[in-house]
Amino acid sequence: MILPIEKWIAEQNFPVEATNLLDEGIICYKSGAYRAGLLFSYLGFEKIIKNRLLDARRPDNIHEGAWGNIQRDVNNDSKWEETVFDTITGFSNMPIFLQDNKKREEMNRHLSYWRDRRNDAAHAKENEINNAHVEVFWTFMQSNIPKLVVRGSRAAILDNIKLHFDSRYTPEGSDFSHIIQQIKHSLYEEDLKSFYKDVKEVFEDLHPFYPFISDSEMNSFWNEIFKLGEPFSTSLVQYFKSEDGADVFIIVIQDFPRHIALFHEEKQFIHNLWYEKIKDFEDPYKIMSALLRNSLIEERNQEEALKKLILNLNNKIPSDGLDFMLLNQYGYLNHFRKLVFGIDSETKTLINDFSWGNKNLNPVRHYLEHNGLDDEVVNSLCRVFMAQPYPDKMCANLKDYFNNHKDIKEEFIRISEGLRATPPTSLGFNS
Incomplete structure (x- = not known):
């Protein structure tokens, strides 16, 4: 026993x-x-x-x-x-x-x-x-x-962190579990938030562009703090919610999105995350799928959340197949189709929006590769790219796509003929 x-x-x-x-x-x-x-x-x-x-x-x-x-x-x-x-x-x-x-x-x-x-x-x-x-x-x-915490333990830990993450003294990739254990046994709960602030300052001194430029080893350090559990993880949640910790949160949760589940009681923080801060993430798909996977977005807000995702894709495509499958279960591709190609939508067609269209070439290609063409999509492309003004980078991107996918190009012609629509010459179709 x-x-x-x-x-x-x-x-x-x-x-x-x-x-x-x-x-x-x-x-x-x-x-x-x-x-x-x-x-x-x-x-x-x-x-x-x-x-x-x-x-x-x-x-x-x-x-x-x-x-x-x-x-x-x-x-x-x-x-x-x-x-x-x-x-x-x-x-x-x-x-x-x-x-x-x-x-x-x-x-x-x-x-x-x-x-x-x-x-x-x-x-x-x-x-x-x-x-x-x-x-x-x-x-x-x-x-x-x-x-039984020794006075001076905190300063000693910060010194150890400084030496460990300084490549002049410690090879990159070296194990830092001993520092994590020092933290576990040498700090009071009420001191943790201010300690995390000190750690960030150490990282900023070592890496002048941190946290605006991510550092995988430093992010791994925060991940190990999360893994310590209570009270370290709860205090880290509170620190990441603060003004000082917000920018570190963005890059850490990007690398370790599973920890978003620890924010389940922070309703306003979560709402603001998908409503506004989603634009700050390098890979917004990861964050949105983590929020949905952990049931952190109420059902009545899920459609709006997916629209916010589509508006802020930053030219990224899903990097994880499981994330993509999950998003599709919530209707991602259907919402993408409606918003981007203006189908059943009263809002402006995103593919004809100069800001969005010229910036999100990869997501449109990704959609066509996974969803193919249909009458509404072909009709939308014919309408948007028949005559200027239209997003020139998106136009060039689609022209290149059709020229390199002859089968898709032939299908586009076939569908447009059925619609009695003229394939745009701007997309590489003969007049």
């Missing part, structure tokens, strides 16, 4: 030496060796804090000499355990961990109690140690490990 504490440990990615001690404690607990179970669990807890002290930068309130002594002693096999205890319970005038006085005093009382029980277990004292002691200590550990 897997215990809740085992599931919790598996989710934390603690240092191997700490995890091994905690695992030993669980094995002993399951075997009924409760003294050993408590001892190994206590040592595992202290190993976690030891590694945090080693990973952290010197807190501003601690003198260099004192910090150097701490770093030296936690690496000393005969001193490390006592040193970890002292850094948590001592230094009352110059606290190393981010806690107010009341919380620090409470922590000191609890930890002193558990050190006494650890000594009872280690030295076979008469005080009884049973299963309840081990279980309560696990609860204490789960509750307090997130609170």
